[in-house]
Amino acid sequence: MATVSLKDVRKSYTPDLQVIHGVSMEIRDGEFIVILGPSGCGKSTLLRMVAGLETITGGEIAIGGRVVNNLEPKDRDIAMVFQNYALYPHMSVYDNMAYGLRIRGLAKSEIDARVQKAAEILELKNFLGRRPREMSGGQRQRVAMGRAIVREPQVFLFDEPLSNLDAKLRVQMRGELQALHRRLGTTSLFVTHDQVEAMTLAQRMIVMNAGRAEQIGAPLEVYARPATTFVAGFIGSPPMNMIPRDGKLLGIRPEHLEPCTESEAAIVAEVDLVEPLGADTLVYGHVSGADGARVAARLPATSRAQAGKLALRYDPANVHWFDAGSGKRIEA
């Protein structure tokens, strides 16, 4: 287990094409960090730089206080889980897990002990003799994790490991990952584009956009006080409503809007789409008036929403203000 420190980490492929524009972060020992962002934002690149699969153009990455910029992946004491699992197709589950240990020259008995223990934790005991192609997606995912666990590394790196699973399995594996982290307490970096994964797994998260870390913080903190309009729009579903007011942007989350009488209305929306979800009902529309910004509201299932005019109000405490030009948060 170890700390990971990123100091102004930069990556460019050519002088003109910079993909990571200086990310800095101190990751505490045993922390579970999620790197969240849309595709193409550089989150996987950042993770691969920590892994040593991409060279570092500028800045410094240290694992456990040791600068690893020029170390090979195998010397960084990390283990990585890939999106497509990257299991060796011709090896059994046992060999997949044991391969890295064999290269390290561990004793046979030690390798066997570690593999058996990992198989126990991941409930793979009965599959050790199987080939990856004879297993389901969820099982392969577990083997990939087993391969990381047996290494007993300082840091786990996860590159969108759940995105190839179906929705139900994803929720289950999310729970297992959390349990695994509680049990092993290994520092983990987890890349995803799924905000639910990020919110549920992260102790802290980095929200990235176009190669920049827009915000670093605990999930609820990021949710409650998004630093930029990008973060406000990326975290939360449907995203935060942005309504231009007095040259600034007023941000209000859909769940903070409630129907009211017309005299109390802060916003009057022209509803054009209603999505009843059972637990609640989503309504979409645009603000009546000149600019007609899109708004969404999450209403209780009991409210009979329908297309047409809808008066909405909100608690001023739930309002966020952003600069219209830079998109940065304006503290009240």
Next chain:
Amino acid sequence: MIENRPLLTAFSHAILILGVLAVAFPLYVTFVASTLTLEQIMSVPMPLLPGNQLLENYSQVLTAGSTKGSKAAVATMLFNSSVMALVIPLGKITVSILASFAIVYFRFPLRNFFFWMIFVTLMLPVEVRIIPTFKVVADLGLLNSYAGLTVPLIASATATFLFRQFFLTIPDELAEAARVDGAGPMRFFWDVVVPLSKTSMAALFVIQFIYGWNQYLWPLLITSEESMYTAVIGISRMLVGGDAANEWNLIMATAMLALLPPALVVMLMQKWFVKGLVETEK
């Protein structure tokens, strides 16, 4: 087709049977001829049932060749052919798999240039470069040697290209996972790339075995001693001139012997061969 039309079924069977006859009949005649005496073959019409000369003819050619044409023992020729048909595919596979591994997994200056150079040689048939190749081999003193028979035919653009295309389908993450696991490039090659290429190698082996076995022009050029003849050359050396002068029973026996190894290789490796062409284990 799932339709049940008796006439169509009969028709397609007739076509298939005709096809089989067209292919199999000459083979059958060859076999029959190899069991007859020369007089029986020369009689008109030639008998179409096997004779009693099987052992005599085959032991004659295996140990002493023909009596009028080449007197080289066919056993030696079969051995020479085997050397050629084994060394060429094994050499080709070794060289091309390493070359493709370098081209796909390493970044070095002029990487693409080298690949295209290899690729371009695909467009030059053996016959085009046979004179310069002969000159090189002759100057190296490799005439009438196994090295001369095999080495010039080992370089292979086809195999390099085939392996390259296969390697490109291996996900990059596999190489990265191996790197994280601590495997160096050659370890990755042995532990991951080679096992995954097994079926491709088998397919290539079958094709190249037959290619090596059937070589005619090249051995004809560089072998002048009887002890270095291959089976295919041996057949042509037994032909001495006019139809009547040839010992067709012995020539046909040699042809049967020359035909067996490639047929066996195809039959025994058929499963692997098909697998290699259609299926990839990833």
